[in-house]
Structures are given as structure tokens and as C-alpha cells.
Amino acid sequence: MNFKHKYVFLFPGLFVLIGILIFPIIFTIRLSLSGWNSYTPEMNFIGITNYIRLFTDDPRFWESFFRLSFLSVSTVILQYIIGFALALMVWREIKFKRFFRVIFLIPMMTTPVIMTVIWRTFFHESLGPVNDLLGNIGIDPILWLSDPVIAKFTVIIVEVWQWTPFMFLLLLAGLLSLPKEPFLAAAIDGASSFRKFVYVTFPLMAPISIGAIIIRLIEASKIMDTVFVLTSGGPGTATETSSFYIYIKGLREFQMGYAATLSFTYLVIMIISLTIIAKVLTKLMIKE
Amino acid sequence: MEKLYKFLKYTFIILWTVFIVAPFLWAVSTSFKDFQSVNSKVTYIPWLDFEPTLEGWRVLVKSPARGGVDIVEPYFNSIFVTCTASLISIILGTLAAYALSRFTFKAGFVRNNDITFFFISQRIMPPIVLSIPFFIFLSTIGLLDSLLGLVVVYIVLLMPIAVWIMVDFFNRVPKELDETALIDGCNPYQAFYKVVLPNSIPGLIVAGMFCIIFGWIDFFFAFILTFTEVQLLPVKVVALNSSITPWWSLSASALISVAPLIIVAFVVERYLSKGNLSGALK
Numbered sequence: 001m002n003f004k005h006k007y008v009f010l011f012p013g014l015f016v017l018i019g020i021l022i023f024p025i026i027f028t029i030r031l032s033l034s035g036w037n038s039y040t041p042e043m044n045f046i047g048i049t050n051y052i053r054l055f056t057d058d059p060r061f062w063e064s065f066f067r068l069s070f071l072s073v074s075t076v077i078l079q080y081i082i083g084f085a086l087a088l089m090v091w092r093e094i095k096f097k098r099f100f101r102v103i104f105l106i107p108m109m110t111t112p113v114i115m116t117v118i119w120r121t122f123f124h125e126s127l128g129p130v131n132d133l134l135g136n137i138g139i140d141p142i143l144w145l146s147d148p149v150i151a152k153f154t155v156i157i158v159e160v161w162q163w164t165p166f167m168f169l170l171l172l173a174g175l176l177s178l179p180k181e182p183f184l185a186a187a188i189d190g191a192s193s194f195r196k197f198v199y200v201t202f203p204l205m206a207p208i209s210i211g212a213i214i215i216r217l218i219e220a221s222k223i224m225d226t227v228f229v230l231t232s233g234g235p236g237t238a239t240e241t242s243s244f245y246i247y248i249k250g251l252r253e254f255q256m257g258y259a260a261t262l263s264f265t266y267l268v269i270m271i272i273s274l275t276i277i278a279k280v281l282t283k284l285m286i287k288e
Numbered sequence: 289m290e291k292l293y294k295f296l297k298y299t300f301i302i303l304w305t306v307f308i309v310a311p312f313l314w315a316v317s318t319s320f321k322d323f324q325s326v327n328s329k330v331t332y333i334p335w336l337d338f339e340p341t342l343e344g345w346r347v348l349v350k351s352p353a354r355g356g357v358d359i360v361e362p363y364f365n366s367i368f369v370t371c372t373a374s375l376i377s378i379i380l381g382t383l384a385a386y387a388l389s390r391f392t393f394k395a396g397f398v399r400n401n402d403i404t405f406f407f408i409s410q411r412i413m414p415p416i417v418l419s420i421p422f423f424i425f426l427s428t429i430g431l432l433d434s435l436l437g438l439v440v441v442y443i444v445l446l447m448p449i450a451v452w453i454m455v456d457f458f459n460r461v462p463k464e465l466d467e468t469a470l471i472d473g474c475n476p477y478q479a480f481y482k483v484v485l486p487n488s489i490p491g492l493i494v495a496g497m498f499c500i501i502f503g504w505i506d507f508f509f510a511f512i513l514t515f516t517e518v519q520l521l522p523v524k525v526v527a528l529n530s531s532i533t534p535w536w537s538l539s540a541s542a543l544i545s546v547a548p549l550i551i552v553a554f555v556v557e558r559y560l561s562k563g564n565l566s567g568a569l570k
Contacts, residue, residue, distance in 0.1 A: 005476040006391035010403070013447060017407065020444050024421035031421070086304065089297055102557045103305050109549040113507040114542045117529050118315045121538070129314055130513050132330035161307065173560060193293075215395030222414040225507050229526060243414040250420050251512065263417040270412055 029261035038254040050261035060237065061262060062244055065269070068241040071152065072220035075159040076167075080213055082160065083167030088201075091175045101172070102223070108165035116229040119158050120145070123230075148238035151231050155239050158226050167212055174208035175201075206285040214278050220268060242266050290378055298303040312543075319344045319539035326535045344536030348544065365505065366521040369435055369479050373442035374499035378492065380443075381407075381450025386480060388451070389458035390466065407451040411445060415508035418444070423512060433517045441509050453498060457491030458484070490559060497552050504549055521545050 035046045054061060090100050107115070122128050123144035131141040144154045145239045191199070223258070224243040227233060233240035239247075246266065250259030317332055325331045329424050344510040350356020384407065384546030387393075422441055423432065431437030461484060468478035485492075510520040525545055528538045 006387050006393070008477075009383045009387035009391075009480070010393070013380035013407075013451070014403070016380055017410065017444065017447055020440060021410070023425050024418055027424065028417070030461040082304070083436070085300065089301055098557060098561060100301060100305065101560065102553050103308055105553040105556055107308055109501060109553050110546040111505040111507065111522050111525075111549075114545050115311060117526060117538060118311045118542050120529070121318065121535055122311055122314055127326065127330060129332065131329055158514055161311075169556065169560075175561065216434050218411050224414060224416065228508075229529060243416045246414075247416045250416070256420060259420060262418070267413065269415060271409070274412065 028260045028264055031257055032264045034257040034260075036255075036257040036260075041254075041256075046257075049259050051265070054261055054265060060240075061242070063237065064240045064242050064245040065266070067152075067239070068223065068243075071155060071159070071239075071241065072217060073225055074219050075163070075223075076213060076216045078156070078160050078165045079167040080209070083164050083212075084171050084205075084209075086164070086168050086193060087172040087175055088197075091172065104168050105165050107162050108164075108169070112162050112225040113229050116158060116226050117161065119154075119161075120230055123154055125194050137223070145231055146235050148235055151235060151239050155223070155226055155230060158230060159223065162226070163216065166219075167216055170212040170215070171205070171208065174205055174212075178204050198288065203286075209221070210278070210281045210285055213281060216273065217274065217277065221274075314372075315539040315543050318535050319537075319543060321536050341536075344534070344538075344540040344560050347534075347537045348541055357368065357524070357528065357537055357541065359521065359544070362519045362521045362524040363545075365435060365518055369438045369442060369520065370500055370503035373439045373446055373497060373503050376439070377443050377446035377450045377499050381447045381495070382488075382492065384447075385454030386452050386458055388455050390463070404451065404455055408448050410448045415506070415512075419509055419512040422509070426513060433514050435518055437513060438510060438518070438520070441513065442503050442506065445509070446503055447504060449498045449502055450495045453495040453542075454488075454491055457488060457495075461487055474532055494559065497556060501549060501552060 020158070030043070032050055033045055033047060034043050035049070036043060056204065086104055088095050094100070123130055125131055125141055125143060125145065128144075135141065143150055145151055178201075182204065183196065185197045186200050222243060223241050224247070227239050227241055227244050228247075231239045233244045242262075246259050246262045249255050249262060312434065318326065320334055320340035320342070321338055322343060331337035332361065347356045348359050351358050371463065388404050393400050393403060394564050418441075426432040426434075426437045426440075431440065465487060466476075466479045466484055469483040470476070474482065505522070507522040507526065510523050512524075514520065522545070525538070525541045528541065529532065
């Protein structure tokens with residue numbers, strides 16, 4: 001094919017994306033070297049002072065980062081296990097197959113913040129149905145939103161509800177695209193369903209699984225909507241994630257310069273760690 | 289053994305279904321309550337536990353001046369922003385995906401996969417990282433608090449999704465298809481438009497649905513980049529979530545906001561069952 005045509009296809013999209021993003025990225029880097037805050041709202045140059053502050057004097061950011069890692073990794077693992085189980089269950093013939101498939105997909109179609117508003121009333125400690133129903137069977141009210149440990153699990157429950165369908169969708173689409181021959185061969189050999197899963201289904205699904213896990217990790221690392229509405233990072237800082245901490249620094253305390261430093265550092269860490277996770281997963285799950 | 293497995297399977301499916309449906313049922317019930325039935329004790333079933341009223345729903349169409357919430361305008365704003373941004377993203381994303389799937393690009397150490405990764409990697413950025421510079425960027429060009437400004441921002445959000453789905457999809461459309469068209473005397477654009485595109489409808493629909501979902505459910509950009517002139521639906525609903533929350537109108541507005549996309553679940557399922565989706569999602 002002619003040499004030039006390919007650029008006509010690629011460039012509009014590429015340049016629109018770069019055009020929209022170039023300013024924010026350069027601006028963030030420049031801003032991170034300034035001391036812009038509510039007292040001096042100007043683009044002065046203070047070198048790497050902000051970065052020194054971040055690496056030597058800001059445990060709260062690193063705590064929020066580890067909290068984020070814990071929350072996103074644990075939700076994605078749960079989503080993967082449950083999503084895979086559900087996908088396997090409605091993969092082959094089962095009664096009301098299509099009905100269950102639709103039901104399992106619904107949460108990902110709903111707006112996270114809006115559903116979280118509902119979840120907040122759902123988990124309300126005195127007026128919500130969960131504690132009321134638990135009370136009926138004699139369990140004391142649980143502090144879903146005001147206990148620092150339990151609040152983390154409440155966030156996980158809501159995230160799993162919201163996003164397991166996405167995992168389910170990717171994995172079910174993968175299962176439905178698998179070739180039939182390996183399963184026939186296994187059936188002829190008389191393999192049990194368990195062995196079929198371990199030796200046929202799971203290895204065939206490995207590339208799809210890795211893709212799905214990485215995509216979900218990327219999305220999960222942005223946990224923000226849920227936390228914002230459900231707990232506002234609280235109680236204290238118990239559910240504060242990196243995004244939320246950056247939000248507080250930047251748009252509540254107006255330390256724009258420092259918030260940009262946090263943003264840029266966060267991005268670098270995320271890109272590096274996601275690349276490593278992708279490599280490790282590939283090594284673990286795909287064997288010769 | 290087989291029986292036990294079957295029993296466990298159905299138990300799990302039913303428990304999960306209950307878990308998924310529970311917040312919806314709660315919201316439906318709450319939307320018909322009044323102050324008394326929300327705040328005295330926990331109530332569930334209308335008529336039996338409490339006297340249902342339509343107040344929560346009526347408030348939604350009243351203007352704010354008369355004590356209402358008025359979600360009609362935010363509703364149309366949301367539809368407009370989501371659809372416009374999705375359409376632009378799909379067009380640009382599909383063209384780029386076609387290029388990345390059919391031609392080889394080389395620039396220094398950059399190859400096709402790197403360009404694809406560049407597109408997709410934009411999803412890594414959390415909204416907060418982008419929203420501060422976007423805030424300043426949009427206020428400089430005067431698009432802060434406007435529909436157009438949001439569309440621009442949402443393109444960044446949605447184009448990666450379109451590229452991700454369409455590259456995979458085009459990789460599965462046989463190359464012979466375009467080659468035959470070229471031999472028959474089409475130029476590359478005609479080959480793309482007349483032959484490849486009509487064969488990519490399932491992929492386009494899936495990509496379109498994903499763009500619409502991820503556009504519709506965004507909250508944070510709309511929250512930071514708009515104030516009073518323009519309001520999107522999620523922002524409007526969350527604004528109801530103040531300290532003295534009117535749970536009834538909150539539930540009613542929540543239900544009416546998530547309703548349109550639930551139809552998408554049926555469409556996705558249909559494509560899934562027909563086997564069209566498997567090619568489009570890897």
C-alpha cells in the first residue's frame with residue numbers, strides 16, 4: 001500500500017490526543033517545580049524543594065499510596081476470582097442463562113458515584129437496612145463507615161459490586177472465543193471437570209486473564225468516586241487513597257505546586273509498577 | 289459429588305444475584321418514602337411498612353425556585369456530552385486503530401505496539417492529575433464551565449477505549465478483505481469505508497457502548513470543571529447528598545440516572561450470546 005495513506009488514518013486521533021494532553025503534562029511538570037499556593041498564586045521557580053518535601057517529610061502520601069495498593073490489589077483479586085467463577089457458571093448451558101448474564105452485567109453500567117450514594121444509605125449505621133437486618137438475627141450494629149478497619153472493607157464491597165461485572169464480561173467473552181478441540185480431547189481422555197479446568201481452560205485463558213487483570217488494575221488504581229462519596233477518606237485518613245490525597249492538597253488546600261509534585265510522582269510510580277506487574281503476571285501465568 | 293457441585297453453583301449464583309439487586313430494591317423502596325418513614329425506623333415494603341408517596345419523584349421535575357431539584361437539564365447535558373465525545377472518540381479512534389492494525393510504523397525505537405500502548409496508557413492517569421491543569425487550561429481558553437470544554441476532556445477519557453477495542457477487532461478482520469478491495473480498484477480510503485467498515489459493525493457497537501458507559505459514569509471531571517452554568521447528572525445527584533439528605537429524592541434521581549444504561553446490559557448480552565463480542569473483546 002501507498003506509504004502516505006497510513007498517516008492520514010493515524011494522525012488525526014494521535015494529534016488530537018497529544019494536542020489535548022501536551023499542555024496538562026508540561027504544565028504539571030512545571031507546576032511541580034513551583035511553590036504555587038493560596039498565599040503566592042504564581043508560577044515561581046523553587047527547584048526540587050517540593051520533591052524533597054515529598055520524599056523526606058510526607059508520610060501521609062506514602063501511607064495513602066500503600067492503602068491504595070492494598071485496596072486496588074485486593075479488589076482486583078476478588079473481582080478476578082468471583083468474575084471467573086461467574087463466567088464459568090454461565091458459560092455452558094444453565095437455566096435462565098441469559099437472564100443471569102444480564103443481571104451480572106448490570107452494576108458496571110451504573111454510575112459509581114450515584115450507586116455509592118445509595119450504598120451510603122444502605123450501610124447507614126442506624127437507618128440503613130444492613131444493620132437493621134443483622135439486628136433482627138441478633139448481631140450488634142456494625143460501624144460500616146466510622147470504624148477505620150471496617151470502612152476499608154465497605155469500600156472493597158462497593159468496588160467489588162461495581163466492577164466484578166467488567167471482569168466477568170472480559171472473561172466470559174474470552175471463554176466464548178476459546179477453540180473447541182482441546183475440550184473434546186480432554187473429554188475423550190476422560191478428564192474430570194476439575195482437571196479440565198486446571199489443564200485446559202485455565203492455561204487457554206491465561207493471556208485473556210492477564211489482559212483483564214491489568215485493565216482492572218489500571219481502573220482500580222483510580223478509586224476515587226467511591227471513597228469521595230462513601231467515606232470522604234475517613235474516618236481520619238483510614239480510606240484516603242492517593243487520588244484523594246492529591247485532591248485535598250490541590251483543590252482544598254490550594255497547594256497547587258505540591259499537588260502537581262504528588263501527581264507527577266504518582267504517575268511515574270504507577271507506570272513503572274504496572275509494567276512490572278504485567279511482566280510478573282505473564283511469567284507466572286503463561287508456562288511453556 | 290456432581291450434585292453437591294450443582295447445589296453450590298446455584299447457591300452462589302442466587303446469592304450473587306441478591307447482592308447485585310439489593311441496592312436497587314432498597315433505592316426503589318426508599319424513593320417512595322417520606323421523612324417519617326426514613327427517619328423513624330428502617331422500613332422496607334410499601335403499604336405494609338410505610339405509606340408510599342410520590343414526593344421523591346415529583347421534586348425531580350420541579351424548578352429549584354419552587355423547592356425542586358430539576359434534573360431534566362443535567363440529564364440532557366449528560367446525554368449531549370457523552371454522545372458527542374463518544375462519537376468523536378469512535379471516529380478518530382477507529383481510524384487510528386485501523387492504521388495501527390494494517391500498516392507498520394517506525395520512528396526511532398517506536399513501533400506499532402508502542403503507539404497503541406501510548407493511546408491505552410492514557411487511562412492510567414487518575415482524573416485528579418489531569419483535572420488541575422485542565423482547570424487552568426480551560427479557563428485560559430474560556431471553556432471552563434461549558435459543555436464544549438467537557439467534550440474536549442472526555443475525548444481523552446474515551447479515545448483510548450475506542451483504540452483498545454478496535455485494534456483488537458481489526459486484527460481479527462482478515463487482511464485479504466482490504467487487499468481484494470484494493471485489487472478491484474478502490475483507493476485505501478474507499479477500501480476502508482466500503483469494505484472494512486461494514487464488516488466491523490459489531491466491533492464499532494461494542495466500542496461505542498464502552499465509550500458511552502465510561503463517559504456517562506464519569507463524575508470527577510464534571511465535578512471539578514463545571515459549576516453553575518452547566519451541570520451533569522452525577523454532579524447534580526451527588527449534590528443532593530448533603531448532611532440532611534432527602535433520601536427519597538436522592539433515590540429517585542439515582543434510579544432515573546442509571547436507568548438508561550441498564551438497557552446497554554441487554555445489548556451487550558445479546559452480542560455476547562451471538563458470539564460477536566468474543567472477537568471484539570480479547
